[in-house]
Amino acid sequence: MRKILRIIDSINETIGSLASWLVIAMVIVILYEVIARYVFNSPTSWAFGSMRLIGGAIIVLGWAYAQLHNAHIRVDIFYTHFSARQKALIDIMGSILFFFPLIGALTWLVISNTVENYLLTGQILTFRFWCSPSSVYGIIIMLGLSLTSLQFTARLIRDIHTFTKGSYHD
Numbered sequence: 001m002r003k004i005l006r007i008i009d010s011i012n013e014t015i016g017s018l019a020s021w022l023v024i025a026m027v028i029v030i031l032y033e034v035i036a037r038y039v040f041n042s043p044t045s046w047a048f049g050s051m052r053l054i055g056g057a058i059i060v061l062g063w064a065y066a067q068l069h070n071a072h073i074r075v076d077i078f079y080t081h082f083s084a085r086q087k088a089l090i091d092i093m094g095s096i097l098f099f100f101p102l103i104g105a106l107t108w109l110v111i112s113n114t115v116e117n118y119l120l121t122g123q124i125l126t127f128r129f130w131c132s133p134s135s136v137y138g139i140i141i142m143l144g145l146s147l148t149s150l151q152f153t154a155r156l157i158r159d160i161h162t163f164t165k166g167s168y169h170d
Helices: 002-020 022-039 047-068 084-121 133-165
Strands: none
Touching (some): 002 022, 084 133
16 A cells, blocks of 8 residues: 555656646746737737646646645644644545545536537547647646545545554655
């Protein structure tokens, strides 16, 4: 089981590190658009959509990375004073009551949007010169949701072990 948890951690560490390089791509697109617009008075039609896609990918692919490094927001004024078992119990309840229902709803929303897109166009992805932006967004969001679900599940398993045994050592 620990090997599987380490594999999940390794995947999310790698994807998170790779996603951080997208910041450079976004800066390049923004810089190109600013120069094209204000220096050459020739704004592009693709830059805004590209910035949205890259920025969204950074956020969505960063969810699992943030969970891996325990960087999500919580009320630390109380949480830091709790024992390891109490922290694990709070994390277990938070995952079961909030995260998994939310991730289920988001996954359902993306899947239903993809099915609706398929029913309207007859294609899930349109491979011409470039996929439609909604298809690319859907793929990136599903990848981010999947990686985040895996990381939350790994954390939940560790929290259950900590709650029952008192500690977890990898």
